[in-house]
Each structure stands twice: as structure tokens, then as C-alpha cells.
Amino acid sequence: MTNAIELLGISKSYGSVQALNNIHLTINDGEFFSLLGPSGSGKTTCLKIIAGFEGSQEGHVKLFNEDVTLVPPYKRDLNTVFQDYALFPHMSVRSNIGYSLRIKKVNLEEQNKRIDEILETVKLIGYDLRKPSELSGGQRQRVALARSLINKPKVLLLDEPLGALDLKLREQMQIELKNLQRKFNITFIYVTHDQQEALSMSDRIAVFNNGRVEQIDTPHNIYNKPKTSFVADFIGITTIFPKEDASQFNITKSFSIRPEFISIQSSSSSSSKDFKIKAKVTDIQYQGSFNKIIFESSFRNSLSVFQNTNNNENISYKIDQEYILEFDKKDITLLDD
Ligand code: ADP
Ligand code: MG
Numbered sequence: 001m002t003n004a005i006e007l008l009g010i011s012k013s014y015g016s017v018q019a020l021n022n023i024h025l026t027i028n029d030g031e032f033f034s035l036l037g038p039s040g041s042g043k044t045t046c047l048k049i050i051a052g053f054e055g056s057q058e059g060h061v062k063l064f065n066e067d068v069t070l071v072p073p074y075k076r077d078l079n080t081v082f083q084d085y086a087l088f089p090h091m092s093v094r095s096n097i098g099y100s101l102r103i104k105k106v107n108l109e110e111q112n113k114r115i116d117e118i119l120e121t122v123k124l125i126g127y128d129l130r131k132p133s134e135l136s137g138g139q140r141q142r143v144a145l146a147r148s149l150i151n152k153p154k155v156l157l158l159d160e161p162l163g164a165l166d167l168k169l170r171e172q173m174q175i176e177l178k179n180l181q182r183k184f185n186i187t188f189i190y191v192t193h194d195q196q197e198a199l200s201m202s203d204r205i206a207v208f209n210n211g212r213v214e215q216i217d218t219p220h221n222i223y224n225k226p227k228t229s230f231v232a233d234f235i236g237i238t239t240i241f242p243k244e245d246a247s248q249f250n251i252t253k254s255f256s257i258r259p260e261f262i263s264i265q266s267s268s269s270s271s272s273k274d275f276k277i278k279a280k281v282t283d284i285q286y287q288g289s290f291n292k293i294i295f296e297s298s299f300r301n302s303l304s305v306f307q308n309t310n311n312n313e314n315i316s317y318k319i320d321q322e323y324i325l326e327f328d329k330k331d332i333t334l335l336d337d
Pocket of ligand 1: 018
């Protein structure tokens with residue numbers, strides 16, 4: 001497998017703020033790789049260092065095994081799509097998309113051919129003479145994509161590219177982006193703070209927290225085998241039992257249990273599950289296809305449990321009523337703090 005990008009011990013500070021702390025990443029050629037983390041965790045800084053818009057105080061960047069740490073952005077074989085699209089407002093869709101071809105003095109016939117091709121790919125045929133202000137948010141996003149794909153870069157960096165779109169359009173664009181990535185066989189490095197988006201689109205994900213990478217793994221492993229409390233908590237819904245509480249179950253590390261593995265029993269249950277916890281309902285949150293029921297127990301974290309809502313035999317749980325929550329040892333995940 002070819003390495004598209006390698007980050008070797010990248011650290012970056014802005015004054016007293018350490019934005020990145022000793023980042024090591026290897027991204028494969030053709031991979032859809034996401035940088036996922038909360039706001040301020042260092043994702044954009046990391047992307048800018050890969051693109052060359054920012055330098056780092058420590059570490060090296062390699063692009064296809066070549067050290068590009070000191071190579072300026074325009075000489076790196078990659079392209080960036082920014083969150084605000086950065087289109088030229090006075091230029092037509094066509095001129096926006098063809099901009100880099102004009103700079104490179106590609107002949108006119110070739111320019112038009114490539115623009116027509118890419119207009120078809122991003123479904124913008126017929127819109128090519130409009131100005132960006134005459135387009136919807138989703139169409140503008142497609143222009144930005146077309147503009148960055150027209151040079152056939154080997155690597156495309158995308159910083160929260162769907163952040164400005166509403167949910168329905170975002171989900172549609174997620175599918176289109178994934179299809180484009182497959183079709184062009186480009187390495188995508190995709191920044192998002194949306195865990196659902198990262199889980200559904202990526203081959204692998206790096207989870208960022210406070211300038212560090214907490215885990216690099218497949219979506220399946222990030223969800224099912226989180227290594228740290230931060231990752232378990234950031235990805236999906238879970239209940240974490242910190243070390244101090246875990247010791248009451250003879251477990252020496254913190255652990256996490258996902259709602260889908262917890263069953264609710266009346267207080268007279270006699271099942272053989274490994275863990276049984278007496279708990280009181282504090283809130284029932286309707287989520288459409290399921291209810292999220294929040295319980296309080298003598299442990300310090302509240303517990304979330306899901307109840308499918310399209311089951312006719314649904315029990316209606318009552319606020320303040322006590323139940324027994326049960327789960328098996330095989331379904332818990334041990335965590336490093
Ligand atoms: P993210 O993209 O994950 O939201 P950023 O990479 O933008 O995070 O920022 C990481 C940290 O670095 C934050 O604390 C942010 O305030 C700080 N930071 C980013 N850019 C600058 C800058 N140009 N000057 C000063 N601090 C910055
Ligand atoms: Mg950012």
C-alpha cells in the first residue's frame with residue numbers, strides 16, 4: 001500500500017496555545033480519512049499543515065514518501081475545499097471552475113472540455129453562466145468541489161465542507177462526495193466535528209482531543225472498541241463508569257456500556273446477567289424511532305437506555321419509578337482514562 005500522507009511528530013503552537021501536540025498519522029493512497037473532534041481540537045490546523053498554509057515548529061510532512069515540510073502549498077500535489085467555499089463572487093460558475101486551468105495556461109479547447117466533464121460529474125450542467133450569488137448553498141458547494149477536482153489532485157483536503165448545509169442536503173451530499181471519491185480514486189482528508197458523518201463516510205478516523213490524536217481506527221472499531229473515555233463519550237451515546245465506580249464490580253479500569261446492551265427489568269427480575277444496577281427513571285426523551293430513557297443510580301454517571309418505539313408491546317416507563325438495569329461483562333469496553 002502506498003502512503004499518501006505521513007505526519008511525523010507534528011507540533012504547533014500559536015503563542016501559548018498548543019494547537020497540535022506530537023501528531024503521528026499515516027494516510028493510505030485512495031483512503032477516505034477523517035479528522036474528527038470537537039471545536040478547537042486542532043483539526044483545521046492539522047489540515048493547514050498538510051496543505052502547507054501553516055508551518056509547524058516540530059515534525060515532518062511527507063506526501064507520497066517525499067518530505068514536503070518546506071515545500072510551498074502551490075507545489076504540493078493536493079487541493080483544499082474550505083468551509084466557506086471561497087468562490088470568486090464576480091465570476092461565473094464556469095470561470096470559477098476553470099480558474100486554475102487559466103492560470104496554468106491550458107489551451108482553450110482542453111479547458112472547455114474539462115469544465116464540461118466536471119460540470120456533469122457534480123450535476124451543474126446548465127448552471128455554468130450563473131454567479132455564485134444565484135446558486136443555492138448545495139450548488140455553491142458543488143462549484144467549490146468541481147473547482148478543486150478539475151486539476152485531478154491526488155489528495156483533496158476538505159474542511160467541514162458540508163457544515164453550512166441543512167440536514168437533508170448534507171446527507172445527500174455525503175453520498176455524492178463518497179461516490180466522487182470512489183470514482184476519481186482520490187485520497188480524501190475530511191475534517192468534521194460530526195461523529196455520524198465521520199462514521200458513515202470514512203475508511204478510517206483519527207479522533208482529535210485538545211491537540212492530540214486519541215485513536216486512529218476504522219469506524220467500527222472507533223464505535224465498538226474506543227480506547228479512551230474521551231473517544232467512548234464523543235462517539236455516540238454511552239455510559240462511562242469511572243475507575244472508582246468500576247472497582248465495585250471488581251473491574252480495575254474505567255469502562256463504557258452502550259445503551260443497546262442494557263436491558264430494563266422490573267425490580268423482581270431473576271435473569272443471569274453479570275451486572276444488575278438499581279436505578280430510577282429521570283427523563284424519557286422521544287427520538288423518533290426510539291426513546292432514550294435516562295436513569296439515575298447510586299453511581300456517579302446517569303445511564304442511557306434505548307427503547308424501540310415501533311414495538312406494540314411497549315412498556316411505558318414512569319419518571320421516578322425504580323427498575324433494575326442489567327448488562328453482561330462481554331458487552332462492556334475497558335478504557336484508558
Ligand atoms: P478545530 O479546527 O478543531 O476547531 P483549530 O485547529 O482551528 O481547531 O484550532 C486549534 C487551537 O488553536 C484552538 O485553540 C484555536 O483557538 C487555536 N488557533 C487556531 N488558529 C489560530 C491562530 N491563527 N492564532 C491563534 N490561535 C489559533
Ligand atoms: Mg476547524
